[in-house]
Amino acid sequence: MAEPRVIAEPRVIIVGAGPAGVRAAEVLVASGVRPVVIDEGRRDGGQIYRRQPEGFTRGYDSLYGTEADRALSLHETFDGLKDKIDYRPDTLVWNISQGRVWTNANGRVDDLEYDALLLCTGATDRVMPVKGWQYAGVFSLGASQVALKSQAVSIGRRVVFMGSGPLLYLVASQYVKAGANVVAVLDTAPFFARIKALPKLLAEPGVLWNGIMLTRMLQKSGVRVMTGVKPLEILGEPETGVSSLQFEAGGKVHEIACDAVAMGHHLRPETQLADLARCAFRFDAVTRQWLPVVDADGRSSVDGVYLAGDGARILGARSAEASGQLAAMTLLSDFGIAASDRWALRQAVANYARFATGLAEAFPWPHEQIADLADDVVLCRCEGVTVGEMRRVDAREANRAKAFNRVGMGRCQGRYCGLAGAEVLAAARDLPVEAIGRLRGQAPVKPISVGVAEDEA
Amino acid sequence: MSRSDVIIVGGGLMGCSAAFFLRQRGRSVTLLETDLVGRQASGTNFGNVRRQGRPIDQLPLANRAIETWRKAKELLGSDVEYLQSGHMRVCYRDRPENVEKMEQYAADARQMGLDLEILTGNALRARFPFLGPEVLAGSYSPLDGHANPRLASPAFARAAKRLGAEIHENTKMVSAEKIGTDWEVRTEDGRIFRAPILLITAGAWGDKIAAQLGEPVPFATLAPTMSVTEPVPYAIAPAMGVMTPVEKETVYFRQVARGNIILGGSTRAISYPDLYRAYVLPQNTVSQLQQIRRLAPALGKLNIIRVWTGIEGYTPDSLPVMGPSGKESGLFYAFGFSGSGFQIGPGVGETMAELIDTGKTDIPLAGYDIRRFAKA
Amino acid sequence: MNGRFTRLAETDRPKVNIIVDGQPVQAMAGDTLMVAMLSSGTSLRSAEFGPEKRAGFCLMGACQDCWVWTADGGRLRACSTPVENGQQISTSQPEVTWPNHG
Numbered sequence: 001m002a003e004p005r006v007i008a009e010p011r012v013i014i015v016g017a018g019p020a021g022v023r024a025a026e027v028l029v030a031s032g033v034r035p036v037v038i039d040e041g042r043r044d045g046g047q048i049y050r051r052q053p054e055g056f057t058r059g060y061d062s063l064y065g066t067e068a069d070r071a072l073s074l075h076e077t078f079d080g081l082k083d084k085i086d087y088r089p090d091t092l093v094w095n096i097s098q099g100r101v102w103t104n105a106n107g108r109v110d111d112l113e114y115d116a117l118l119l120c121t122g123a124t125d126r127v128m129p130v131k132g133w134q135y136a137g138v139f140s141l142g143a144s145q146v147a148l149k150s151q152a153v154s155i156g157r158r159v160v161f162m163g164s165g166p167l168l169y170l171v172a173s174q175y176v177k178a179g180a181n182v183v184a185v186l187d188t189a190p191f192f193a194r195i196k197a198l199p200k201l202l203a204e205p206g207v208l209w210n211g212i213m214l215t216r217m218l219q220k221s222g223v224r225v226m227t228g229v230k231p232l233e234i235l236g237e238p239e240t241g242v243s244s245l246q247f248e249a250g251g252k253v254h255e256i257a258c259d260a261v262a263m264g265h266h267l268r269p270e271t272q273l274a275d276l277a278r279c280a281f282r283f284d285a286v287t288r289q290w291l292p293v294v295d296a297d298g299r300s301s302v303d304g305v306y307l308a309g310d311g312a313r314i315l316g317a318r319s320a321e322a323s324g325q326l327a328a329m330t331l332l333s334d335f336g337i338a339a340s341d342r343w344a345l346r347q348a349v350a351n352y353a354r355f356a357t358g359l360a361e362a363f364p365w366p367h368e369q370i371a372d373l374a375d376d377v378v379l380c381r382c383e384g385v386t387v388g389e390m391r392r393v394d395a396r397e398a399n400r401a402k403a404f405n406r407v408g409m410g411r412c413q414g415r416y417c418g419l420a421g422a423e424v425l426a427a428a429r430d431l432p433v434e435a436i437g438r439l440r441g442q443a444p445v446k447p448i449s450v451g452v453a454e455d456e457a
Numbered sequence: 458m459s460r461s462d463v464i465i466v467g468g469g470l471m472g473c474s475a476a477f478f479l480r481q482r483g484r485s486v487t488l489l490e491t492d493l494v495g496r497q498a499s500g501t502n503f504g505n506v507r508r509q510g511r512p513i514d515q516l517p518l519a520n521r522a523i524e525t526w527r528k529a530k531e532l533l534g535s536d537v538e539y540l541q542s543g544h545m546r547v548c549y550r551d552r553p554e555n556v557e558k559m560e561q562y563a564a565d566a567r568q569m570g571l572d573l574e575i576l577t578g579n580a581l582r583a584r585f586p587f588l589g590p591e592v593l594a595g596s597y598s599p600l601d602g603h604a605n606p607r608l609a610s611p612a613f614a615r616a617a618k619r620l621g622a623e624i625h626e627n628t629k630m631v632s633a634e635k636i637g638t639d640w641e642v643r644t645e646d647g648r649i650f651r652a653p654i655l656l657i658t659a660g661a662w663g664d665k666i667a668a669q670l671g672e673p674v675p676f677a678t679l680a681p682t683m684s685v686t687e688p689v690p691y692a693i694a695p696a697m698g699v700m701t702p703v704e705k706e707t708v709y710f711r712q713v714a715r716g717n718i719i720l721g722g723s724t725r726a727i728s729y730p731d732l733y734r735a736y737v738l739p740q741n742t743v744s745q746l747q748q749i750r751r752l753a754p755a756l757g758k759l760n761i762i763r764v765w766t767g768i769e770g771y772t773p774d775s776l777p778v779m780g781p782s783g784k785e786s787g788l789f790y791a792f793g794f795s796g797s798g799f800q801i802g803p804g805v806g807e808t809m810a811e812l813i814d815t816g817k818t819d820i821p822l823a824g825y826d827i828r829r830f831a832k833a
Numbered sequence: 834m835n836g837r838f839t840r841l842a843e844t845d846r847p848k849v850n851i852i853v854d855g856q857p858v859q860a861m862a863g864d865t866l867m868v869a870m871l872s873s874g875t876s877l878r879s880a881e882f883g884p885e886k887r888a889g890f891c892l893m894g895a896c897q898d899c900w901v902w903t904a905d906g907g908r909l910r911a912c913s914t915p916v917e918n919g920q921q922i923s924t925s926q927p928e929v930t931w932p933n934h935g
Contacts, residue, residue: 384882411897
């Protein structure tokens with residue numbers, strides 16, 4: 001470990017006010033540091049503990065279920081920190097350059113210098129393209145949860161949940177509890193994968209038990225729950241959107257009428273800012289994703305840049321709280337401020353990592369199904385590029401393919417097509433998916449207006 | 458070991474088009490590219506296919522190039538998204554002396570076969586109502602246009618390959634030595650290539666190779682600032698740019714047929730050619746957007762969805778090094794196009810092929826002689 | 834009201850009125866613009882590179898599929914913009930009216 005870089009009052013910026021960012025801010029404040037906390041959300045909590053708008057009245061139990069206590073604790077902690085931090089909600093960090101973060105809030109750009117930067121950027125859904133997924137009425141699984149949690153709406157009148165991963169069952173059960181009409185939960189993972197992953201899943205027996213109870217609850221409510229599913233097509237009309245879903249299961253083709261599909265295969269970290277901060281990445285074979293390199297204490301490969309929560313690696317909300325605390329303590333120790341014992345937190349994160357590996361094995365990313373998609377399936381929703389165009393591209397690497405066929409070049413910057421695109425290209429070139437590489441992050445991380453004005457210096 | 462008539466080092470637009478035209482002339486060609494063809498400045502530039510504004514004595518080269526751009530689809534067998542939709546260069550009210558310069562330029566350019574129309578006042582507003590109030594006058598070139606840089610060089614490389622050129626990507630030259638009448642080029646992976654002719658088209662890395670060959674060139678590598686907006690309905694045909702002596706004010710934009718508007722210019726950043734990386738500085742993006750709003754306020758409503766840059770090689774006089782070596786026979790250069798090589802690229806390739814094949818060309822190259830830097 | 838989204842709770846909030854493509858739409862205080870629009874309609878905009886209508890995808894500001902326009906051509910990301918009384922929204926791009934030249 002490097003010698004502490006002693007700065008009396010290091011300027012610390014935390015990006016993200018979800019479980020990792022909030023717990024990190026708490027640790028910093030306790031040591032007398034006043035961090036800047038920049039968050040895109042209008043309110044704290046991140047996606048998982050997203051707070052409903054002012055004036056909504058549902059209680060914590062109804063919003064967060066088994067995680068109600070954690071959500072309440074996180075929100076109360078943050079409320080207590082607000083006058084001890086420089087909190088900037090509703091603010092996008094759109095670039096990082098030369099030791100400064102560049103923000104955009106209400107059409108004004110600003111830049112802030114930092115000594116230490118802690119990125120707690122969270123995750124978005126990992127999705128597998130399906131024929132017809134561009135129709136209105138198809139949403140990400142996370143979207144369906146946000147709709148319910150933050151706005152008290154269902155994404156449709158007949159909702160199908162399709163994909164894999166614990167979130168699939170969680171959100172479906174939340175919909176059922178809230179009175180929505182869930183017509184099916186379709187899991188691409190075969191049931192036996194769960195049995196095989198059981199030893200690792202036992203790393204977090206409480207979470208495992210919650211998961212089992214969810215499935216039971218869904219079945220009791222009469223929701224059709226199927227595993228080992230192969231999605232075939234989301235049928236619909238360009239004007240009116242989704243009308244039904246075709247899939248294969250148990251050797252038979254099924255069709256279910258629906259007006260909404262929530263799809264997701266677990267999550268992927270939001271790593272664009274780590275990329276712009278020039279952090280090194282590594283390929284993670286378990287999840288088949290490129291992740292920023294992070295040591296056991298939360299340090300990235302770049303001095304002064306720290307990573308925590310699902311933005312570094314998908315380990316879940318509980319782990320995010322621990323890794324946020326851990327990274328903040330590491331940061332303090334690196335700056336010679338405080339050196340608490342981090343052993344217990346390291347152990348906790350390692351245990352969540354074991355559990356997460358179990359989840360990845362129990363609910364695998366169906367890359368063989370993706371490799372097998374028909375040529376006419378839309379791969380990139382932003383630019384309308386098909387799987388066939390990806391197969392035909394004269395390229396063996398993700399960024400080169402993007403230069404030629406625009407996959408990843410659209411508004412979402414490859415968030416929703418990058419991983420599937422890499423699988424299609426890898427299969428078409430007969431290369432391992434890691435050889436395809438990853439789409440490099442490019443500013444602005446999210447769109448900014450040509451009309452942005454500069455703050456007066 | 459492999460032997461050919463010509464070894465080309467550098468697979469940008471200059472190298473790939475030279476390979477293509479050399480094959481058309483029946484010369485055997487081996488092209489060595491450190492990375493992938495067209496990945497550097499040739500693939501990341503703004504995409505202007507603009508003759509107006511170039512030095513008057515460069516127009517024969519530019520005219521030669523435009524012939525290729527016009528028939529690129531048939532010639533190369535793939536679409537490089539060339540749109541001959543016009544080019545407009547404007548100046549601002551705070552520099553009224555530019556109008557006279559535009560008029561003089563138009564008169565001179567006409568002699569070289571480039572027709573320009575100077576627009577001011579109501580005629581300018583009626584034609585281009587989206588221009589800002591600060592715009593005083595403009596020079597319109599109806600037969601210029603723009604193309605997709607990401608596609609152009611690879612299209613030339615593929616066409617050259619179809620004609621029999623050997624294209625070696627991921628092949629970095631480490632040394633070139635004259636042995637007898639042959640150049641012997643060694644690559645990082647230990648291969649050896651031989652040819653009586655060596656053409657250096659290594660763009661922003663051209664100075665390093667020239668220095669290795671005993672002909673140093675004062676050189677800077679810079680990273681231009683590029684942005685692209687969300688797609689909006691296609692409505693702005695010509696590429697638009699600002700004529701000004703101030704780097705910060707020098708911005709330009711063009712709308713591609715799919716609808717996105719590409720923004721370029723304003724302050725450039727330093728680059729890292731040894732790492733093959735360059736980064737857009739956010740402050741340059743902000744200043745670019747500010748200047749774009751000055752040029753066309755209506756664009757202020759749009760969102761930009763991505764920024765990028767590349768590595769461009771600049772000489773002190775902003776003119777390229779193009780032509781034979783001042784020292785060695787069988788050695789040719791075409792690099793250092795100083796941020797304005799894209800339009801003339803196919804003309805450069807064709808002219809270098811002609812020069813190599815026949816020993817002469819009618820295209821004036823005197824101003825680009827590498828020996829101009831040896832004198833100092 | 835025959836919208837894509839259905840309200841499951843929190844239905845006692847004050848009403849808010851907005852105009853979408855010239856038609857009055859009733860929503861509730863605290864709605865996002867997206868929920869306001871999809872509680873009475875089925876889509877937000879048209880895809881640029883396909884024939885289909887779009888209704889957003891991620892609801893967390895990541896996919897950029899839900900941008901709509903204000904009457905004066907401003908851009909709003911519907912999933913992360915709160916609805917405001919009197920908002921005038923267009924589901925198609927105002928630049929259609931730009932002059933074509935060349």
